[in-house]
Amino acid sequence: MAFFTKKKLLLVGGLAVLLVGSQAAQAAEATLKAVSVQFKIFVSGKEVKLDKDPVVIDGSTYLPVRALSDALGQYVKWDDASKTISLSSFPAISNEFTLKNPESIGKVYKEGGFSSLLHLPSDPDNVFYALADRGPNGDLTVDGKAGKAFPLPDFEVRFFKIELVAGDIKILETIKLQLPDGKIDAVTKKSTITGLPNIKGDEVAFNEDGTPLSTYDPDGLDLEGISYNPKDDTFWMSEEYSPSLVHVKRDGTIIARYVPKGVKEKLVNAQTPIFDTLPAIYYKHVSNRGFEGVSISPDGSSLFVAIQSPMAVPDKKAGDTSRQLRILKMDLNTQAVVGEYAYTAEDATQYPKVAQKDLVISELSALSNQVVLVDERDKLAGAEAQIKRIYRADFTNATNLLGTEVSDTLESLTMDAMKEKKINSAEKTLVVDMAKLGYKYEKLEGMTVVGKRQIVVVNDNDYDVSYVDGKLVLTDVPTQALTIELAADLK
Template identity: 55%
Template sequence: MKQMGSRAKWMMGSLAALSLLAAQGVDAAEEGLRAAAVKYGIWSGGQQVSLEKDPVVIDGSTYVPLRSLGEALGKQVEWDEWNGAIRLKDRPEIAAVHTWKTPGTLTGDLKEGGFSGLLHLPGDPEDTFYTLADRGPNGEFGKDKLRTFPDAGYVPRIYKIKAAGGGIQVLETIKLHLPAGRSDKVTGSPGISGLPNVDGPDEVPYDASGTQQLAYDPDGLDLEGIAYSPSDDTFWLADEYRPSLVQVKRDGTILGRYVPQGMKELLEKAGAQTELYDVLPGVYAKRISNRGFEGVSISPDGRYLFASIQSPMAVPDKKTGEASRALRILKLELASKKVVGEYLYVAENAELFEGVKQKDIVISDLSALSEGVLLVDERDKNAGAEAQIKRIYRADFSQATNLLGTEHSEKLEAMSIAEIREKGIVPAAKELIADVAQLGYPYEKLEGLAVVDKQTLVIVNDNDFGVDGYDAQGKLQVKELPTELYLIRLKEELR
């Protein structure tokens, strides 16, 4: 962590008493008392603890970095910025890792990939899940970073998988398609594509060579999250493009697409064949490109659907959104298909970490524990040893301010954290459940999250189909990056 100046930063990243509370030391630091570094060794369980900073002596008392000491004792250390508190909790453990060893072939060197969301249905075996891939293989070509689709015929799909014995087996592949009698504008068949929808709001699609522009598909989807509605036995999917929420049957038939107000007319004019419902707040059309809906989940009682925007939106512009920490989560009543809530989730502060930009701290998935409590997958863009934020938080919205229809909703990203406090806006209360980076998780894109039971979480990564850009000769590069499912055991039960 970086050196911190404020009282909160100083407490978390610099010093804490051996008793794990440094109120006296903090006061001393604020009063300008001299802190003398010392070379004391700290031992735990017969082994010396590696400290991020040397211990110091202030006014006769010795202080050590809380994070190092807590982790040496097998604890997760969490700084609760909003409430000014530090929490220590028993560290969870990785119980199993399962790898997709034999993905199917798409085209050329490209293999099937994923996964961008994860779902475990009550009643299914503990090793069985539903997941999905996004819009298919895509890359960025040349200095202009043209968006290429090396497999333009790719059909977005849902997978039913079994994770056991160290491997992932695909039990069923469900490709999305329009209802009988309708044909996609691009594919000429009921099957849809993963191509962008319309010129202007979306990226321009190109072929693998980056030289031939492809057609837009008003029914195309970039799928990122999956949930299940027990009342009518349907899946609900999160789409990044518009952004939208998509309801589909178990066989992949698209029943409807729920879009921001003002988007229905635009898509219909472009030739969309999907049933469209413009019931989402119009401000969601201001999502930053490739940063639409990422997570979706339905409460266990089946009454409410929650959808998370991946990162702050361009409100009023992209620059403001990329600097913001304000992430939005919508709440939709499934019986009426009406949005009934919009809440603030505050992302971690990039200033407290090395090599992390605020715009790269995002939400990747949700899993509802109740109608007011969600698990939230929050991550940065780093991988391996450089990864710092790969975290599962418990987010409690029971006391959070409902921003739906308020003036604050129209300018949320432009408000600082101090302004949010001044306005009396209460965000979701966050509690760290699993710091996955501290467990050695190697991947950038921790994108799928599911709950098996009160002490078992499952996560998966999106390997981007192995696409790794283009070389100097303009050839698409494909690397061997596996798709893996991790089983995490918690020491404390979810509540």
């Protein structure tokens, strides 16, 4: 801390900050008067522009701590419970890698759509697994019905082993998901599966030309997250349709699919072994907003899976305005769900052009069986982006909602109601603000940890295509991975 006396600025420890918030103001003498001043503030010879003028109270000058901390290259966090301020150094982007000349997957479409990223501690630091989603698709409205167009309905769901080297993303291996031995997919007529919706209730599906899609795939998956269990050398993936968790062997063979209670009977023709052991309420997720991020603790004991956005509980209106997202915890030793927790998204009203319903979780990366990195983002890109952040979420003191009445009403609860009911959501600490690092893309979707001080991220480029006014257009968005170096160890 430092004191600013009249027109002299005294720096202590290289940091000149004195915070006066509502708590400090209440403690001041009632007779003290704040006078706005326009002092010039310089950091390393560069003038700092503040969004609010400094004020002088009783001979001392007070500056907004957040603006000054930004200028000093520091994050600032105010903990209301302990009435403390903490500062930490900004991280930095150290390298970028691009998927150059991606291979064709049919028609004008090329490989891409990386929706998740995973590093295995046993692999070299530049080798990862990346997950593709359900294949090229786009929003389309036909005769007043909004749905998704699938220009490659026979696209086979896959994931990749990749290497980041000399600025390139190199695909070392492409692994397609496949049904257990002897099982045949309804669409591919092979063991491989598609990314098509399972049933008509999932989404309104169209062909590329807008005609109704006549074929659905009860085994189809819209994969969004990938994690690894070191205990049995298998992957667990999250997907959006049911939503569900999918247990997969290294070679891509599906072991089992876990869905909400009541969903198994809807998938009567599925060839995948299905277990309806997840809470039934998760079937009330908003369409195309199912399970997004998934991660397993380093010891292989706990799996965390996040719903992408607040669910339609009790209705879509409540979900659209809610800040509460859900994260489930599974005990991998018993494969039973043992926890359900609230993760509170940022308040969209504090940011221009951001709707609350568009603040989503895109990825998880577990640091322990209680602490998880969470990728929280908005739908904006480039200079307009407000929230592209990686938080450390600690569930140690979070309230377990599993089986409680609150689980039936979480999305409708205001922040005041959460406090009144004494519901603690996960404790969030900002680790990386990608928007401040100049992140370009909308879909910050893949995130993984290498060692103790490096995070690697990748964007989902939606296969470089979009639908505008019912027509397919190329977006020129590449698939790009970035390495981010941190100033302190993750723990």
